[in-house]
Structures are given as structure tokens and as C-alpha cells.
Amino acid sequence: MLNKIWIFLILAGVLIAAGNDIADEARNTYRNGIPLTAAIAVEHPPSVLTPTWQGEMSIPSALFAAFYGVPESGDVKETVTITTAPSGVSVMTIPVNESSPPQWKLMAQRSSSRDHLTATIDRIQWSGGASNGSVRFIVDPIRFVKLKAVTAAAIDWAAIAVNVVLGLVGVMALWLGLMRIAEEAGMLALLTRFLRPVTRFLFPDVPADHPAIAAIIMNTAANMLGLSNAATPLGLKAMEELNKLNPRAGTATNAMVTFLAINTGGFVIIPATAIAVRAAAGSVNPGIIIGTSIVGAGVATVAGIVASRLLQRLPMYRKEKEERHD
Amino acid sequence: MTDLFRSFVDILAVAAIPAVLLLFVGWAAFKKVKVYEVFVEGAKEGFTTAIRIIPYLVAMLVAIGIFRASGGLELLSALLAPVTSWIGMPPEALPMAMLRPLSGSGSLGLMTELMKVHGPDSLLGVMVSTMYGSSETTFYVLAVYFGSVGIRKTRHAVPVGLIADIAGMLAAVWIVNLLFHR
Numbered sequence: 454m455l456n457k458i459w460i461f462l463i464l465a466g467v468l469i470a471a472g473n474d475i476a477d478e479a480r481n482t483y484r485n486g487i488p489l490t491a492a493i494a495v496e497h498p499p500s501v502l503t504p505t506w507q508g509e510m511s512i513p514s515a516l517f518a519a520f521y522g523v524p525e526s527g528d529v530k531e532t533v534t535i536t537t538a539p540s541g542v543s544v545m546t547i548p549v550n551e552s553s554p555p556q557w558k559l560m561a562q563r564s565s566s567r568d569h570l571t572a573t574i575d576r577i578q579w580s581g582g583a584s585n586g587s588v589r590f591i592v593d594p595i596r597f598v599k600l601k602a603v604t605a606a607a608i609d610w611a612a613i614a615v616n617v618v619l620g621l622v623g624v625m626a627l628w629l630g631l632m633r634i635a636e637e638a639g640m641l642a643l644l645t646r647f648l649r650p651v652t653r654f655l656f657p658d659v660p661a662d663h664p665a666i667a668a669i670i671m672n673t674a675a676n677m678l679g680l681s682n683a684a685t686p687l688g689l690k691a692m693e694e695l696n697k698l699n700p701r702a703g704t705a706t707n708a709m710v711t712f713l714a715i716n717t718g719g720f721v722i723i724p725a726t727a728i729a730v731r732a733a734a735g736s737v738n739p740g741i742i743i744g745t746s747i748v749g750a751g752v753a754t755v756a757g758i759v760a761s762r763l764l765q766r767l768p769m770y771r772k773e774k775e776e777r778h779d
Numbered sequence: 780m781t782d783l784f785r786s787f788v789d790i791l792a793v794a795a796i797p798a799v800l801l802l803f804v805g806w807a808a809f810k811k812v813k814v815y816e817v818f819v820e821g822a823k824e825g826f827t828t829a830i831r832i833i834p835y836l837v838a839m840l841v842a843i844g845i846f847r848a849s850g851g852l853e854l855l856s857a858l859l860a861p862v863t864s865w866i867g868m869p870p871e872a873l874p875m876a877m878l879r880p881l882s883g884s885g886s887l888g889l890m891t892e893l894m895k896v897h898g899p900d901s902l903l904g905v906m907v908s909t910m911y912g913s914s915e916t917t918f919y920v921l922a923v924y925f926g927s928v929g930i931r932k933t934r935h936a937v938p939v940g941l942i943a944d945i946a947g948m949l950a951a952v953w954i955v956n957l958l959f960h961r
């Protein structure tokens with residue numbers, strides 16, 4: 454299953470990206486190569502001796518909207534910088550910020566620059582004392598946005614994965630060390646005793662006083678309290694212990710899948726992250742989602758446990774458990 | 780009532796790790812375990828366990844990253860929107876439901892964005908934050924947990940995880956509509 458999902462994510466990702474880029478090209482979403490005319494005003498008319506100067510560019514709302522085929526978003530006003538190279542070619546830099554039209558924000562984000570757009574000037578005409586005029590320019594072409602994004606995502610996420618793991622090393626060492634102490638002192642067996650009826654029901658294949666059960670209990674407790682830094686190492690400890698009971702290396706056991714179902718249900722008593730984001734967004738009652746989240750995550754956890762118990766009996770998954778090769 | 784419950788759980792969360800430290804080390808010392816030596820022996824495995832996860836996590840995060848960057852989620856949302864609006868899920872909440880099992884940071888960003896635009900106390904704001912609180916990043920958990928013990932044949936783990944996610948999302952939509960829909 455993971456194989457098929459992986460194939461789907463990669464192939465669909467690349468093909469959808471290519472499809473989106475071809476559609477952009479066919480529609481010419483960013484109006485590549487088409488000149489746009491704007492009014493420009495300067496305080497001091499530029500002379501041949503000033504290769505770089507600034508001016509106030511403005512485009513009426515309706516004209517801009519019609520040019521890009523987007524809804525109107527108000528008149529466009531930007532302080533642009535115009536630089537003339539010795540070859541006679543003039544380049545205009547348009548800063549893109551919060552007040553810029555959404556279409557330009559999108560284009561800046563999708564070009565390599567982010568906070569500005571560059572354009573080549575086609576023609577400048579002055580009228581009325583050379584401080585008001587019109588400028589006709591072509592914004593530098595923006596192409597293959599999604600394919601470039603796919604390339605960047607592949608490289609970035611590979612690096613993020615390694616950073617995530619390196620971030621785990623310290624807490625892993627801490628919790629594995631503490632668990633070993635508890636094991637030596639005979640504390641884990643004590644811990645498992647109280648919840649024996651529950652764990653017997655959930656993990657019938659695991660001996661009730663096995664260290665795996667203690668790690669599972671501690672992982673679940675840490676998850677419920679929202680202590681994710683402790684929960685992951687404890688969960689990995691549980692997986693390691695469950696794997697000691699695994700007759701077939703490299704294949705998941707029923708107990709492992711049930712354990713993962715409990716974990717992916719994500720049952721947290723207080724969803725602290727969501728509450729913090731709500732408070733930051735100015736919510737009147739950020740904690741209002743505690744109850745609804747308990748319902749949501751509770752249903753998810755129960756559904757996961759039930760599904761793991763039912764699906765483990767399906768012939769296709771049973772066979773995979775029993776067949777022996779390698 | 781909720782406030783009392785919340786401060787109780789907050790105290791529990793703050794006290795949990797210090798209590799575990801005290802209990803574990805104290806009890807072991809009482810039992811005459813050579814605490815320092817045993818700790819170091821156990822902690823040694825931390826590095827190798829973490830390093831073993833790298834290939835699994837790279838494979839998972841890169842595939843998900845590529846799919847998200849391509850605009851695939853938007854396409855899937857457009858295809859699924861007629862079905863999900865029929866069950867009372869606003870179309871804006873659908874990308875959240877799909878992103879939640881794939882990417883923790885991605886769904887956090889999307890939740891923040893949606894609340895900025897629609898307000899945290901709107902029906903949509905309450906719904907997406909409930910969705911965020913109703914599930915874990917399933918594919919991350921799968922990659923990390925199975926990766927740490929070298930499991931490649933995951934059997935029914937993926938369908939089970941997805942069933943749990945779908946159930947959680949539907950329950951979130953249902954309960955929020957029930958309590959907050961006006």
C-alpha cells in the first residue's frame with residue numbers, strides 16, 4: 454500500500470505540475486511578452502546623465518484587471534526604479550509589497566525574486582514639461598512555476614527530513630536512557646500491572662508484562678498530555694520492543710499496526726498548538742475547540758483500533774504475515 | 780468548568796516529566812541500580828535509532844513535498860468538493876482535511892491562514908482548528924515508527940491510518956456543525 458501511495462504521490466506530482474505549467478503557458482496567465490502601458494510622474498525630469506532614477510507609476514484599476522483578466526483590486530501605484538544600461542536598454546524594477554495588486558504579489562512569489570518584479574522598458578513618452586509621461590513595459594517572463602517548485606520541494610524536503618531526525622537524536626538518547634533505568638529497576642513491570650485488562654484486549658499477541666506494553670502506556674500518556682518531545686522517543690522504544698516479538702523482520706505485526714492506529718488518532722486532552730494559533734488570531738474563546746477535538750480525535754482513535762482489528766483478518770494481510778521468504 | 784479542567788491538565792503536563800525523572804531515578808537508586816552507567820548504556824542507542832529513520836523519512840517527505848508543490852491538492856479539492864459540501868464540509872476546509880495526515884507544518888500553516896482570512900471564531904475557523912486537533916500527521920508517524928525498526932512491508936497500517944483520519948475529519952465536521960452552526 455505504501456508502495457502504491459509513493460508511486461502515486463511522485464508520478465501525480467510531476468504530471469500535475471507539468472499540466473499546470475502547460476495550462477499557464479496556453480492561457481498566458483502571466484501575460485509574458487505582452488506590453489503594458491502605465492502613467493509615470495517624476496519630480497525632476499531625468500536627463501541622459503542620470504542612468505538611474507525613480508518615478509511614481511500608476512495604472513487605473515480597470516485597465517490592470519482587464520490586462521490580466523483578474524477581478525479589480527483598486528488603482529495600482531508603485532514607486533519604480535528605472536535604470537538605463539550603456540547599451541540603451543532600460544530596466545524597470547517594481548517593488549511588490551502588501552499594497553501591491555494580488556496578481557503581482559502572486560507573480561513576484563512565483564518568479565525567483567519574491568519582493569519585486571523586473572520589466573524591460575519598451576518606450577517612454579514625456580508630455581507637459583517632461584515630468585509626466587507614459588511608460589510601456591514588458592514584465593520579465595514567468596514560466597514553469599510548478600515544475601520549478603517541484604524541483605525545489607524535492608531538494609528542500611530531503612534536507613528537512615535529515616534535520617528532523619538530527620533534532621530527534623538528543624531526546625531519543627535521553628528517553629532511551631531513562632527507560633533503561635526503569636527497566637533495570639523493575640519499574641516497567643509495575644507500570645503495566647494497572648492497565649492489564651486494557652492492554653490485554655488491545656494487544657493480545659504481546660505478553661502483558663512485556664517492556665513493550667510499558668513503553669506503549671508511557672507513549673500514550675505523553676501523547677495525551679501533548680508532550681510530543683517525549684512521546685516520539687517512547688513510541689520508538691515501543692516499536693523496538695514490539696519488533697523483538699516479530700517473527701518476520703521487515704514486516705509489520707498486528708500489535709504494531711494497532712499501536713500506530715492509536716498514535717495516528719492523535720488523542721490529545723488539550724490541543725495546545727491549535728489553541729495557541731487561535732489565540733494569536735484574536736479568538737474570543739480559543740479553548741472552545743477542546744471539547745470538539747476530544748470528540749474528533751476520540752472517534753479517529755476508536756475507528757483506527759476497530760479497523761486494525763478487522764483488517765488484520767483480511768486474507769491479503771493474513772497471507773503477508775504468514776508467508777516466509779528471504 | 781472548562782477552565783478548571785484546562786488548568787488541571789496544564790499542571791499535569793508541566794509536572795509529568797519532572798515527576799518521571801524523580802520517580803525513575805529515585806526508585807532505581809533505592810533499588811541500588813548503577814543509574815549513571817545504565818542510563819549511558821541505554822542512551823547509546825538513541826543515535827543509531829534516529830539515523831535508521833533517515834531513508835524512510837526522506838522518501839516520505841520528498842514524495843509529499845513534490846505532490847504539494849505541484850498543485851495536486853488543489854486539483855483533488857476541486858474534484859472532491861461537490862461530495863464534501865453535501866455532508867456539510869465547507870470547500871475551504873477540504874484542503875485542510877487532506878493536508879492534515881500528510882504534513883504537520885503544512886496543515887499548521889493552512890490553519891493559520893484560514894483563520895486569518897475567515898476569523899478564528901467563524902464556523903470555518905472553529906472547524907479547521909478542530910480538524911487540526913483531531914488527528915496526527917499519519918504519514919510522518921508511519922515513516923518514523925516503521926523506519927526505526929526497518930519495517931518495509933506495512934500490511935494494513937496505511938488503510939488503518941487513513942480510516943482513522945477520515946473518521947476523525949468527519950467527526951470534526953459533524954460535531955462543529957452540530958454545536959456551532961447557526
